[in-house]
Amino acid sequence: MRLSRYFLPILKETPAEAEIVSHRLMLRAGMIRQQAAGIYTWLPLGLRVLDKIGKIVREEQNRAGAIEILMPTVQQAALWKESGRYEDYGQEMLRITDRLDREMLYGPTAEEVVTDVFRSYVRSYKDLPLNLYNIQWKFRDERRPRFGVMRGREFLMKDAYSFDLDYERATEAYRRMFVAYLRTYARMGLTAIPMKADSGPIGGDMTHEFIVLASTGESQVFCHKDLLDLPIPGADTDFQGDLKPIIDQWTSLYAATEEMHDEAAFAAVPADKQVTARGIEVGHIFYFGTKYSEPMGAKVAGPDGVERPVHMGSYGVGVSRLAAAVIEASHDDAGIVWPEAIAPFQVGLINMKPGDAACDATCAELYATLGKAGVEVLYDDTDTRAGAKFATMDLIGLPWQLICGPKSLAEGKVELKRRATGEREVLSIADALVRLGVTA
Numbered sequence: 001m002r003l004s005r006y007f008l009p010i011l012k013e014t015p016a017e018a019e020i021v022s023h024r025l026m027l028r029a030g031m032i033r034q035q036a037a038g039i040y041t042w043l044p045l046g047l048r049v050l051d052k053i054g055k056i057v058r059e060e061q062n063r064a065g066a067i068e069i070l071m072p073t074v075q076q077a078a079l080w081k082e083s084g085r086y087e088d089y090g091q092e093m094l095r096i097t098d099r100l101d102r103e104m105l106y107g108p109t110a111e112e113v114v115t116d117v118f119r120s121y122v123r124s125y126k127d128l129p130l131n132l133y134n135i136q137w138k139f140r141d142e143r144r145p146r147f148g149v150m151r152g153r154e155f156l157m158k159d160a161y162s163f164d165l166d167y168e169r170a171t172e173a174y175r176r177m178f179v180a181y182l183r184t185y186a187r188m189g190l191t192a193i194p195m196k197a198d199s200g201p202i203g204g205d206m207t208h209e210f211i212v213l214a215s216t217g218e219s220q221v222f223c224h225k226d227l228l229d230l231p232i233p234g235a236d237t238d239f240q241g242d243l244k245p246i247i248d249q250w251t252s253l254y255a256a257t258e259e260m261h262d263e264a265a266f267a268a269v270p271a272d273k274q275v276t277a278r279g280i281e282v283g284h285i286f287y288f289g290t291k292y293s294e295p296m297g298a299k300v301a302g303p304d305g306v307e308r309p310v311h312m313g314s315y316g317v318g319v320s321r322l323a324a325a326v327i328e329a330s331h332d333d334a335g336i337v338w339p340e341a342i343a344p345f346q347v348g349l350i351n352m353k354p355g356d357a358a359c360d361a362t363c364a365e366l367y368a369t370l371g372k373a374g375v376e377v378l379y380d381d382t383d384t385r386a387g388a389k390f391a392t393m394d395l396i397g398l399p400w401q402l403i404c405g406p407k408s409l410a411e412g413k414v415e416l417k418r419r420a421t422g423e424r425e426v427l428s429i430a431d432a433l434v435r436l437g438v439t440a
């Protein structure tokens with residue numbers, strides 16, 4: 001992408017309303033624009049990040065055996081009356097009436113809708129296990145939307161729903177999601193710790209929140225320090241196999257949110273291993289059994305022919321919140337430092353002197369070569385002063401900056417800067433390409 005033809009509305013001023021660093025940086029880097037309290041437009045750079053997060057989430061859900069669908073944002077109140085949650089949900093629910101005066105709502109979650117889909121088609125245990133997920137916008141009329149997309153009113157969530165014949169099998173489904181979550185966050189460069197949590201309005205008694213430690217986090221959490229260094233299950237994890245040993249490893253060490261905190265149990269953790277910190281909830285998984293299937297009549301016949309309500313769990317990832325969480329975890333004074341996996345582009349190519357024949361030709365060639373090799377490049381071909389170009393590249397945080405100026409080009413060299421470390425190397429064009437993973 002040529003910057004001269006892109007839409008990257010960088011802000012020079014630090015927006016006064018933004019209280020935390022990720023919100024400031026997302027506004028300044030032209031990733032998002034607030035349209036109303038807690039409601040945002042995702043600008044091109046932000047959308048690229050959102051899509052990359054979604055892609056990782058999708059890959060890991062698919063790997064764990066979940067199947068993607070797409071449910072509507074607007075739901076019928078009638079379904080929520082069946083489950084008994086319509087009144088309970090209170091002011092957080094955005095209630096809408098259509099032209100025929102039917103009660104509708106903008107979905108804050110989709111347990112009811114997915115249960116309705118399930119009961120329409122599935123009758124037998126032979127069709128289980130089943131896990132259906134979607135990545136869809138949700139609306140919660142939060143009392144205090146704040147911190148940008150971290151706590152929005154409209155936000156993007158991955159929500160998966162598992163269906164099983166009994167508690168045992170539902171536990172296995174829960175474990176598959178648990179492991180998929182560990183992998184999902186690790187791929188984004190995050191350490192997200194599964195913590196004992198409160199199930200809130202979703203309900204159920206087996207539930208974990210996945211929490212990224214950050215001083216600006218909204219949750220108070222307590223955990224064992226060793227959880228920060230546990231190995232993440234590999235890509236070769238057998239999701240059909242026994243995942244209990246992995247789960248046990250994670251759940252045998254103390255980790256709890258404030259609501260579930262147990263002072264006495266925490267005191268048993270060696271003092272030098274006790275971590276008391278703030279955290280960002282980037283995911284939340286629940287097993288709630290027959291809470292929805294029973295009132296909504298979602299039943300399956302077992303091998304004995306007897307029908308029973310299906311056992312369910314639901315599994316949420318805060319997709320839009322993750323964009324902010326990654327920035328909280330990875331930035332410096334100059335701006336964002338994207339991990340490779342979710343960077344909007346891999347390389348920022350900087351032409352130091354547009355109009356200079358050698359600079360233009362070399363940049364055009366690098367841009368084409370990298371593009372052909374599948375490396376995503378943002379090419380700054382604009383006629384801006386060098387200082388501003390560097391500042392913009394640092395602000396938007398692409399992993400690599402490839403700098404072409406007349407001086408080094410006279411010697412056939414370009415400069416390559418690693419954003420994360422600030423390390424700079426003067427290299428031949430061929431070597432620079434190799435460093436970026438492109439071989440001739």
Ligand code: P5A
Nearest residue numbers: 109151152155159281282283284314315316318321
């Ligand atoms: C699980 C999937 C649920 O809604 N039902 C379907 C269950 N869980 S949850 O914990 O309430 O939400 C899941 C994740 O969504 C993110 N999230 C938010 N992100 C941005 N702004 C918000 N206002 C917001 N509310 C929830 C969190 O990451 C949460 O873990």
